[in-house]
Amino acid sequence: MTASAGTPVDTSASTPGPAAASAPAPRPAAGRRRSPYRAALSTPRGAAGLALTCLVVLAGVLAPLLTGHDPTGQSGQGLLAPGAPGHPLGTDDLGRDLLSRVLYGIRADLGVIAVAVPLGAALGCLCALLAAVHPAADTAVQRAFDLVLAFPGLILALAVTAVLGPGRLPVILVVALAEIPVFGRQLRAGILVQRGREYVTAARVGGTSPARLLTRHVLPNAADPLVVQFAVSLTVAVFLEGAMSFLGVGVRPPEPTLGNVLGQAMPYLDRSPHLAAGPLTAVTLLVLGLSLLADALNRETRR
Amino acid sequence: MTPPPLLDVRGLTVEFTAPDGAAVRAVRDVSFTLRRGETLAVVGESGSGKSTTALALTGMLPGTGRITAGRVLLDGRDLAGAGEPLLRTVRGARIGMVFQDPMTALNPFLTAGQHLTEVLRAHGHGGRAARTARAAELLALVGIPDPRRRLDDHPHQFSGGQRQRVLIALALAAEPDVLLADEPTTALDATVQDQILTLLDDLNRHTGTALVVITHNMGVVARSCARVLVMYGGSVVEDGPTAEVLTRPAHPYTAGLLAAVPRLSAPSGTRLTGIPGAPPDLALLGEGCAFAARCPAAEDSCRTAAPPLLALPGGVRAACPPAKDRTAPPWTPPPPGPAARPAPGPVVLTAEDLRKVYRRRGRAGRKHPRTALDGVSLTLAAGETLGVVGESGSGKSTLARVLAHAHPADGGILRLRGEDITRPARRHRHTARREVQMVFQDPYASLNPRLTVGEIVAEPLIAFGLGDRAARDHRVTGLLRQVGLDPATAHRLPRSLSGGQRQRVGIARALAPGPSVLICDEPVSALDVSVQAQITGLLTDLQRELGLALVFIAHDLAVVRQVSHRIAVMRQGRIVESGPADEVCERPRHPYTRALLAAALSPVPGVHPSSGAGTGAPPAATAPAGSASRAVSA
Numbered sequence: 001m002t003a004s005a006g007t008p009v010d011t012s013a014s015t016p017g018p019a020a021a022s023a024p025a026p027r028p029a030a031g032r033r034r035s036p037y038r039a040a041l042s043t044p045r046g047a048a049g050l051a052l053t054c055l056v057v058l059a060g061v062l063a064p065l066l067t068g069h070d071p072t073g074q075s076g077q078g079l080l081a082p083g084a085p086g087h088p089l090g091t092d093d094l095g096r097d098l099l100s101r102v103l104y105g106i107r108a109d110l111g112v113i114a115v116a117v118p119l120g121a122a123l124g125c126l127c128a129l130l131a132a133v134h135p136a137a138d139t140a141v142q143r144a145f146d147l148v149l150a151f152p153g154l155i156l157a158l159a160v161t162a163v164l165g166p167g168r169l170p171v172i173l174v175v176a177l178a179e180i181p182v183f184g185r186q187l188r189a190g191i192l193v194q195r196g197r198e199y200v201t202a203a204r205v206g207g208t209s210p211a212r213l214l215t216r217h218v219l220p221n222a223a224d225p226l227v228v229q230f231a232v233s234l235t236v237a238v239f240l241e242g243a244m245s246f247l248g249v250g251v252r253p254p255e256p257t258l259g260n261v262l263g264q265a266m267p268y269l270d271r272s273p274h275l276a277a278g279p280l281t282a283v284t285l286l287v288l289g290l291s292l293l294a295d296a297l298n299r300e301t302r303r
Numbered sequence: 304m305t306p307p308p309l310l311d312v313r314g315l316t317v318e319f320t321a322p323d324g325a326a327v328r329a330v331r332d333v334s335f336t337l338r339r340g341e342t343l344a345v346v347g348e349s350g351s352g353k354s355t356t357a358l359a360l361t362g363m364l365p366g367t368g369r370i371t372a373g374r375v376l377l378d379g380r381d382l383a384g385a386g387e388p389l390l391r392t393v394r395g396a397r398i399g400m401v402f403q404d405p406m407t408a409l410n411p412f413l414t415a416g417q418h419l420t421e422v423l424r425a426h427g428h429g430g431r432a433a434r435t436a437r438a439a440e441l442l443a444l445v446g447i448p449d450p451r452r453r454l455d456d457h458p459h460q461f462s463g464g465q466r467q468r469v470l471i472a473l474a475l476a477a478e479p480d481v482l483l484a485d486e487p488t489t490a491l492d493a494t495v496q497d498q499i500l501t502l503l504d505d506l507n508r509h510t511g512t513a514l515v516v517i518t519h520n521m522g523v524v525a526r527s528c529a530r531v532l533v534m535y536g537g538s539v540v541e542d543g544p545t546a547e548v549l550t551r552p553a554h555p556y557t558a559g560l561l562a563a564v565p566r567l568s569a570p571s572g573t574r575l576t577g578i579p580g581a582p583p584d585l586a587l588l589g590e591g592c593a594f595a596a597r598c599p600a601a602e603d604s605c606r607t608a609a610p611p612l613l614a615l616p617g618g619v620r621a622a623c624p625p626a627k628d629r630t631a632p633p634w635t636p637p638p639p640g641p642a643a644r645p646a647p648g649p650v651v652l653t654a655e656d657l658r659k660v661y662r663r664r665g666r667a668g669r670k671h672p673r674t675a676l677d678g679v680s681l682t683l684a685a686g687e688t689l690g691v692v693g694e695s696g697s698g699k700s701t702l703a704r705v706l707a708h709a710h711p712a713d714g715g716i717l718r719l720r721g722e723d724i725t726r727p728a729r730r731h732r733h734t735a736r737r738e739v740q741m742v743f744q745d746p747y748a749s750l751n752p753r754l755t756v757g758e759i760v761a762e763p764l765i766a767f768g769l770g771d772r773a774a775r776d777h778r779v780t781g782l783l784r785q786v787g788l789d790p791a792t793a794h795r796l797p798r799s800l801s802g803g804q805r806q807r808v809g810i811a812r813a814l815a816p817g818p819s820v821l822i823c824d825e826p827v828s829a830l831d832v833s834v835q836a837q838i839t840g841l842l843t844d845l846q847r848e849l850g851l852a853l854v855f856i857a858h859d860l861a862v863v864r865q866v867s868h869r870i871a872v873m874r875q876g877r878i879v880e881s882g883p884a885d886e887v888c889e890r891p892r893h894p895y896t897r898a899l900l901a902a903a904l905s906p907v908p909g910v911h912p913s914s915g916a917g918t919g920a921p922p923a924a925t926a927p928a929g930s931a932s933r934a935v936s937a
Contacts, residue, residue: 197748199749202743202749205707205709206766206816207767208763216754217751
């Protein structure tokens with residue numbers, strides 16, 4: 001990891017015309033710069049994050065191939081210890097294979113966050129664009145964001161399930177709802193910053209239409225933080241889904257999710273702590289991987 | 304026998320690690336000495352290593368910077384390899400520092416008094432009451448009136464110049480032997496710069512503090528320092544008494560730099576002479592003389608081995624072996640003859656009584672809006688350059704933006720060839736925009752970092768719907784050639800270009816739609832002196848070729864005089880004086896113009912440029928603001 005500060009560029013920061021010094025050390029390709037995203041993924045931090053995330057995602061996606069057991073199929077052998085024949089992670093209280101429940105749980109989790117986060121991001125960005133159009137729209141959107149942000153995630157979750165009842169849809173809805181203001185604010189701030197930049201004024205004087213101004217000059221330069229935010233939001237979504245299922249307001253049993261597998265392990269924690277180990281490990285690895293990714297992206301895009 | 308020097312720097316070399324892991328030498332083998340009470344200027348362009356040298360002295364190199372060779376002896380004690388505890392006792396107590404930007408260098412939460420007492424406490428100065436007394440004393444020393452009361456003021460209650468005074472007081476708090484001032488006046492207006500330089504001068508004389516001024520401005524060197532060190536590409540190229548170096552430069556770079564400095568005495572229409580090429584990229588610099596690539600007198604040996612500093616007559620040392628046998632000046636730049644300028648044509652643009660008010664947020668802001676333009680009228684003819692000068696806050700940039708339709712005017716009429724374009728209908732706005740284009744001050748901020756040069760220049764063509772793809776590519780190639788860039792530049796990103804090249808891209812973009820008026824808002828003030836001349840020359844050439852009407856906005860009167868046919872002086876949103884460029888500079892009528900002229904610095908030591916313009920106390924300080932109330936039309 002190279003320190004981000006301290007390139008020779010910084011040495012001339014206090015001179016008035018940083019002409020020569022800010023031409024950065026010549027890169028192999030003097031033209032297009034290397035994509036910061038690819039650069040981020042090739043750092044040790046980014047690579048580790050990518051590997052962890054891929055590991056968990058693959059485990060979820062390939063669940064039917066990795067285990068022969070039906071995650072909801074009960075058997076007479078309840079609470080088998082890990083390493084029992086045919087059940088590498090043992091079984092739960094109802095005799096269901098724990099490995100397949102964890103793997104299918106990951107699958108269910110991914111299904112929720114892969115829909116909810118992009119949905120939230122898209123709606124949030126849409127709101128931000130709306131806010132960028134007119135000051136009145138801006139105020140309306142901002143206050144709506146405040147309203148959503150005023151509810152802590154779980155209270156929001158409980159409120160939504162109180163109306164819709166538990167299930168997959170409410171979870172998606174809650175995660176998306178929680179992410180809308182986050183993305184909306186992020187993008188709105190980016191748009192405001194970029195709109196004040198001189199090259200945007202230059203483009204305006206150059207006759208560029210407002211729509212083109214937004215799509216060609218403002219948005220591409222405001223997008224970097226959103227990519228980072230996306231990775232952060234995925235981790236938040238994992239937590240939120242887990243918490244909802246854990247509390248029993250999420251995806252309905254018997255379908256496994258990481259949250260409800262963990263929830264069902266709670267009563268047996270003193271006798272069979274291994275019940276909780278599987279889902280906890282999966283959540284930890286997934287969140288760790290995504291956080292490392294977000295961090296790596298953040299470091300590279302801010303350069 | 305002379306006493307040993309206070310500060311003795313020998314062979315100082317500083318390296319940075321580039322992001323790709325390569326070592327970049329920012330300072331190479333720099334040696335100099337400083338005696339007690341001496342004044343030394345370190346002058347150079349961006350990337351010359353002058354600031355890095357200053358930071359290395361007190362071990363404050365940023366990021367990956369480190370001293371890889373050499374010694375920094377302060378009274379015989381080496382600071383180059385010293386640990387943090389020793390350096391802490393040196394910083395402030397022995398070597399005080401003043402930085403460039405007085406606006407950001409003070410903590411907005413603390414009062415001036417708190418800033419000062421904090422430093423005094425850090426250096427173990429007396430009790431609370433004694434510290435407060437000393438803080439007031441320091442404020443008085445740097446010329447802040449009513450110091451006792453001002454101790455309780457926060458930074459925002461001081462003006463820019465006063466903030467710089469507070470910073471100087473902070474640097475002096477522990478009575479250092481050396482005061483290091485890094486571009487102390489660059490962020491300040493000319494009249495304030497003059498005051499700060501006077502202050503530094505007085506402090507040096509009264510307290511005996513040795514002064515090191517780091518600057519890019521030859522005028523500051525001539526004004527404030529007895530000895531000068533000229534740096535280029537990380538090395539010292541020339542070193543000697545200021546009077547000697549500035550009048551008889553031995554190194555070709557010094558000579559070129561001096562020739563490139565615009566002189567206020569040069570009449571309107573004089574062509575500035577620049578140094579061809581751009582300042583070096585430190586990462587690419589080989590072993591030879593850093594200036595060899597741009598030097599007209601370079602020999603083969605210059606490119607292979609680093610030239611040593613050779614002693615020359617007059618106490619000068621220059622890192623130019625050929626200079627030793629040279630009797631003639633190293634480089635006689637082409638004589639600054641008047642550029643051929645066609646007579647201005649018919650009037651293109653007129654502005655009548657333009658007004659622009661910025662309403663800030665909140666009730667107080669609405670109650671007391673800031674008037675940026677207060678009845679500005681001007682006319683502009685084809686092929687004519689109107690120079691607009693003024694200090695910060697005078698409304699020059701607002702004028703540029705209103706003229707270019709970047710901001711709407713709140714009042715007044717703007718006419719293009721007699722047609723009212725103040726508030727054009729959507730249909731007409733395009734025509735108005737095509738005709739009036741703008742070149743921006745900051746060549747870094749005004750180019751979209753994600754687009755290639757070709758895309759940037761083609762942007763207005765697309766916006767105005769000019770030509771198909773092939774025609775646009777052809778036009779972009781032509782435009783890049785026209786502004787002196789290699790057409791292959793089209794595929795590069797702005798970040799891989801130098802400042803001068805970027806400004807050329809900005810000019811190419813402005814020319815793309817074929818405008819008849821070009822508004823240039825401080826087009827050269829962010830550029831190095833040696834590059835400034837190239838850009839002003841380019842603008843003049845383009846004007847001649849295309850018959851452009853130029854509005855040239857700048858704070859530097861000398862540049863404006865040489866470039867412009869007519870000058871308008873702005874103050875507080877009004878044009879206080881206007882007239883033919885030479886007339887305004889030779890026989891200024893308004894006291895504010897006289898103050899500006901008096902504050903302008905000349906690179907010739909001992910000569911005040913405005914000898915004919917009423918020196919002495921700047922009249923601006925004495926003239927009541929109301930005296931400017933009569934709006935003049937340009």
